[in-house]
Amino acid sequence: MKAIVNVFLKNGVLDSQGKAVQHALSGHGFETVKDVRVGKQIIIEMNENDADAAKEKVAHMCEELLANTVIEDYEIEIQA
Amino acid sequence: MKAIVNVFLKNGVLDSQGKAVQHALSGHGFETVKDVRVGKQIIIEMNENDADAAKEKVAHMCEELLANTVIEDYEIEIQA
Numbered sequence: 001m002k003a004i005v006n007v008f009l010k011n012g013v014l015d016s017q018g019k020a021v022q023h024a025l026s027g028h029g030f031e032t033v034k035d036v037r038v039g040k041q042i043i044i045e046m047n048e049n050d051a052d053a054a055k056e057k058v059a060h061m062c063e064e065l066l067a068n069t070v071i072e073d074y075e076i077e078i079q080a
Numbered sequence: 081m082k083a084i085v086n087v088f089l090k091n092g093v094l095d096s097q098g099k100a101v102q103h104a105l106s107g108h109g110f111e112t113v114k115d116v117r118v119g120k121q122i123i124i125e126m127n128e129n130d131a132d133a134a135k136e137k138v139a140h141m142c143e144e145l146l147a148n149t150v151i152e153d154y155e156i157e158i159q160a
Contacts, residue, residue: 006121028144030137035125041086042101045115057110064108
C-alpha cells in the first residue's frame with residue numbers, strides 16, 4: 001500500500017522559499033506567475049492491507065515526525 | 081489557473097532524505113514502512129486561460145529552474 005503525504009506551510013505563514021522561486025521565475029521572464037508555494041511530498045510504501053488503518057498510521061507519522069503542525073498542514077492520500 | 085509540480089529524485093539516485101525519514105519512522109515504532117521517498121511539491125498560480133499553454137510554460141520552468149533534470153524527474157498537473 002502506498003501513502004502520499006503533502007506537507008505545506010499553513011496559510012498566513014510566510015513561504016520564503018515560495019517567494020524566492022516566484023522571484024526567480026519572473027527573473028527568467030515567466031511574467032504570468034501570480035503566486036508560488038513550495039512544500040514537501042513524501043511517498044511511503046507500507047506493508048498494510050487496510051486503507052483506513054494505513055491512513056491512521058500515516059496521520060500519526062505526520063503528527064509525530066513528518067510535519068511541524070505548529071506551522072504546517074498535511075494531506076494524506078492512500079493508494080492501494 | 082493552478083499548476084501542481086512534483087519533483088522527485090530519479091530512480092537509482094540515492095534518496096538520503098528518504099532513507100533518513102524511513103530510519104526515523106522505524107525508530108518511532110512504525111515497523112510496516114518498507115520505503116520512503118521525499119520530494120518537492122510546488123504549486124504555481126498563473127494568469128493563464130489555456131491549459132496546454134500553461135503546461136508548456138510550466139515545463140519550461142521545470143527545465144530551467146524548478147528541477148535539476150540530471151538527477152530529478154518532474155510531473156505537472158494543471159487545474160483550471
